Amino acid sequence: MPRTAVITGITGQDGSYLAELLLDKGYTVHGLMRRSSSFNTERIDHIYQDPHTPGRRLVLHHADLSDGVALVNLLRDVRPDEVYNLGAQSHVRVSFDAPLYTGDVTGLGALRLLEAIRAGGVETRLYQASSSEMFGSTPPPQNETTPFHPRSPYGCAKVMAYWATVNYREAYGIHAVNGILFNHESPRRGETFVTRKITRAVARIRAGLQEHLYLGNLDAVRDWGYAPEYVEAMWRMLQRDEPDDYVVATGVAATVRDFLTAAFGAAGLDWERHVRFDPKYERPTEVDALIGDASKARKLLDWAPKVHYGELARIMVEADVAQLEAELSGRRVRVDR
Known part of the structure; x- marks a missing residue:
């Protein structure tokens, strides 16, 4: 059944x-x-x-x-x-x-x-x-x-x-x-979340449609x-x-700056030329570092991550580049990854 x-x-x-x-x-x-x-x-x-x-x-x-x-x-x-x-x-x-x-x-x-x-x-x-x-x-x-x-x-x-x-x-x-x-x-992440905001900006900057990306705290550490x-x-x-x-979790720590480096690097770009600070994106109370220990899931669920932040950034950039190219050519693209 x-x-x-x-x-x-x-x-x-x-x-x-x-x-x-x-x-x-x-x-x-x-x-x-x-x-x-x-x-x-x-x-x-x-x-x-x-x-x-x-x-x-x-x-x-x-x-x-x-x-x-x-x-x-x-x-x-x-x-x-x-x-x-x-x-x-x-x-x-x-x-x-x-x-x-x-x-x-x-x-x-x-x-x-x-x-x-x-x-x-x-x-x-x-x-x-x-x-x-x-x-x-x-x-x-x-x-x-x-x-x-x-x-x-x-x-x-x-x-x-x-x-x-x-x-x-x-x-x-x-x-x-x-x-x-x-x-x-993932490539399906909402466009207001920092990782997708970064990878969409990379695609647009690469295509000459955008010059700068405005972000808040680049030192926050996350486990992506x-x-x-x-x-x-x-x-x-x-x-x-x-x-x-x-x-x-992956157990791998990365700052927003690290993710920027990986994402812009996937498109052959230097993030420091394009990223600007905007205080409106800072939180009233910040979470400095989140790094997970998934030992229990590994042992009891037989689960382990394969994709870490560098590969993840590349996947997302490639998907956003493909989506933008499709939009500019009038085609409709489906995100399967």
């Missing part, structure tokens, strides 16, 4: 890669997307099929993590084997400008989903997308036992969602896990991995008999 999964945030970077992975494994996938006046499905258009087509199936539902009743009704109707909660307001800098919205969707949204599973009596396994931003100012390396000290409304909301997941696991026996994922990127590899870790967490929490 084919398994069924529900993915919140299916139109995002991780949601699209996870949907591909699950469809390849024979799942029927139900994706939740917010209703809006415009479509935002470009990341999954290539895998969407008519729900009546035999074989691979992807069904989209209009629902929102702010609507607990809709979540209860959907889960009762679908009765999924697995639920992946990837929906959130996930931009750290934006969370300072919209803290209440971030707390509602990212924090309370996870709690509404947990309560929908409990209240609906749905026997399922839940993956909660936790974040390295929960560690905040706690020094690296960070693992599953590292204390949390979030430095943004986003990090605070994720801490709430993390502990709600642990609480519902302990209080109600729900098979729920936290994946504490460190930064993970490749999103398609990280969604594989999500799936592996839910295949284990006992629910637990796992850090997913």
Whole structure:
């Protein structure tokens, strides 16, 4: 019998890669997307099929993590084997400008989903997308036992969602896990996130369409991995008999400056000629260094990253160069990587 999964945030970077992975494994996938006046499905258009087509199936539902009743009704109707909660307001800098919205969707949204599973009596396994931003100012390396000290409304909301997941696991026996994922990127990353902002600028500067790139703190240290590899870790967490929490990371530290060097270098450019500082991109409270220790995932999930930040930057630059060239020639390009 084919398994069924529900993915919140299916139109995002991780949601699209996870949907591909699950469809390849024979799942029927139900994706939740917010209703809006415009479509935002470009990341999954290539895998969407008519729900009546035999074989691979992807069904989209209009629902929102702010609507607990809709979540209860959907889960009762679908009765999924697995639920992946990837929906959130996930931009750290934006969370300072919209803290209440971030707390509602990212924090309370996870709690509404947990309560929908409990209240609906749905026997399922839940993956909660936790974040390295929960560690905040706690020094690296960070693992599953590292204390949390979030430095943004986003990090605070994720801490709430993390502990709600642990609480519902302990209080109600729900098979729920936290994946504490460190930064993970791809050509499908949103254009306002620093890595994609850099690689898009590289493509435009190379083409002579842009001269300068404006950024904030170049000294922030991050642990950057490749999103398609990280969604594989999500799936592996839910295949284990006992629910637990796992850090997913490369363990390789790189500054924003390091990523700049790799990305501009992939196009034969010198980043120092083009990058300018703009204080508006600095956060009120900065997270200096996030470097993950994924030893537990390596041991128990048999998971290990293959792509590190240098290769990741090259992949993203090549994809953005190809996309820009296609746009300039009037062609439509699909990002598969």
